Amino acid sequence: MAATTAASSTDLIRAAGVKVTRGRVRVLDALNAARQPLCHGELELQLASADEASLDRVTLYRILDSLVACGLALKAVDTRGVFRFSAAAARHRHVDHVHFRCIDCGGVFCLKAELPPPPKLPRGFRLQQIDFDLRGLCAECGTRAA
Amino acid sequence: MAATTAASSTDLIRAAGVKVTRGRVRVLDALNAARQPLCHGELELQLASADEASLDRVTLYRILDSLVACGLALKAVDTRGVFRFSAAAARHRHVDHVHFRCIDCGGVFCLKAELPPPPKLPRGFRLQQIDFDLRGLCAECGTRAA
DNA sequence: CCAACAAACGCAACAATGTTGCATTTACGT
DNA sequence: ACGTAAATGCAACATTGTTGCGTTTGTTGG
Ligand SMILES: [Mn+2]
Ligand SMILES: [Mn+2]
Ligand SMILES: [Zn+2]
Ligand SMILES: [Zn+2]
Numbered sequence: 001m002a003a004t005t006a007a008s009s010t011d012l013i014r015a016a017g018v019k020v021t022r023g024r025v026r027v028l029d030a031l032n033a034a035r036q037p038l039c040h041g042e043l044e045l046q047l048a049s050a051d052e053a054s055l056d057r058v059t060l061y062r063i064l065d066s067l068v069a070c071g072l073a074l075k076a077v078d079t080r081g082v083f084r085f086s087a088a089a090a091r092h093r094h095v096d097h098v099h100f101r102c103i104d105c106g107g108v109f110c111l112k113a114e115l116p117p118p119p120k121l122p123r124g125f126r127l128q129q130i131d132f133d134l135r136g137l138c139a140e141c142g143t144r145a146a
Numbered sequence: 147m148a149a150t151t152a153a154s155s156t157d158l159i160r161a162a163g164v165k166v167t168r169g170r171v172r173v174l175d176a177l178n179a180a181r182q183p184l185c186h187g188e189l190e191l192q193l194a195s196a197d198e199a200s201l202d203r204v205t206l207y208r209i210l211d212s213l214v215a216c217g218l219a220l221k222a223v224d225t226r227g228v229f230r231f232s233a234a235a236a237r238h239r240h241v242d243h244v245h246f247r248c249i250d251c252g253g254v255f256c257l258k259a260e261l262p263p264p265p266k267l268p269r270g271f272r273l274q275q276i277d278f279d280l281r282g283l284c285a286e287c288g289t290r291a292a
Numbered sequence: 293c294c295a296a297c298a299a300a301c302g303c304a305a306c307a308a309t310g311t312t313g314c315a316t317t318t319a320c321g322t
Numbered sequence: 323a324c325g326t327a328a329a330t331g332c333a334a335c336a337t338t339g340t341t342g343c344g345t346t347t348g349t350t351g352g
Contacts, residue, residue, distance in 0.1 A: 164328085164329095165327095165328060165329065167328095167329065167330085169329085169330080170329095201330090201331095202330070202331050202332075203331095203332095204330085204331075204332080204333095205329080205330055205331065208329075208330080209329090209330095212329090227338085227339090
């Protein structure tokens with residue numbers, strides 16, 4: 001399992017056209033194994049607890065940036081303003097559909113509805129991503145509230 | 147207009163059950179006058195450029211926290227992980243149109259485009275709010291990047 | 293395999309944003 | 323006016339993220 005995962009991460013990194021280093025492989029493995037997006041601190045802890053040498057703080061930041069830059073990881077900010085990273089391969093593609101976010105339980109539900117076309121932007125603005133998020137109570141939380 | 151706004155902020159703060167201080171009135175006025183959510187730094191600049199004495203950094207943080215705690219302001223994180231504040235009373239002005247969020251400077255821009263109709267929700271889900279957020283680079287940040 | 297070179301790394305310093313402790317001042321009910 | 327809890331100003335600190343630079347390493351062409 002470990003060998004398979006490592007090989008896979010290695011291949012992904014090489015295919016992305018960047019150097020395959022031990023740090024990148026370990027970080028991408030960790031992101032792929034994670035059940036949820038991890039922040040820098042969580043990754044640092046997790047990599048330190050492994051028996052290999054721990055990564056330098058700055059190197060970890062740069063590895064994460066490089067994985068994001070080559071499309072192998074996704075970066076998003078959490079409610080506290082901390083960046084969290086997830087493996088692009090381990091995650092569904094959430095870029096092309098609508099989400100419902102429950103304001104009570106925090107759950108995110110993928111809706112089977114396509115994104116509406118974006119309106120025209122002011123001159124010079126560059127669109128990179130569209131988020132159509134519906135917020136409210138999910139069925140479970142709505143029932144509990146009533 | 148200034149007197150009206152100041153009186154209104156004063157009343158709102160008093161009605162919220164907290165002490166009416168010059169700092170709270172100035173900050174709430176600034177939030178109400180703003181066309182987009184402001185971060186701590188933007189508020190500090192704006193309050194310093196007025197001819198009154200500038201607020202202490204920490205006091206501004208605490209004023210913002212107190213306005214949020216008593217429901218007069220809303221706090222949300224921007225794409226860079228920086229907290230932005232808006233007047234709760236001004237929120238209704240942003241519920242019916244699309245926003246563009248710059249991933250570089252964190253700025254929020256109101257677009258003159260109506261929200262698309264929401265797709266059908268799963269049974270039991272209760273819709274309370276619709277966010278159609280476009281993300282990317284604003285004109286200024288896009289120019290600087292190029 | 294070797295050498296050359298760009299990329300990546302480790303370390304220190306720095307920057308941006310936000311918090312805590314504490315002495316002093318202020319708002320406001322009495 | 324007075325007493326008191328709340329708010330303020332200032333210094334120090336914490337957390338998260340970035341920059342500069344000399345050293346090491348992965349990769350590639352010979
Ligand atoms: Mn999804
Ligand atoms: Mn931050
Ligand atoms: Zn829910
Ligand atoms: Zn911008």
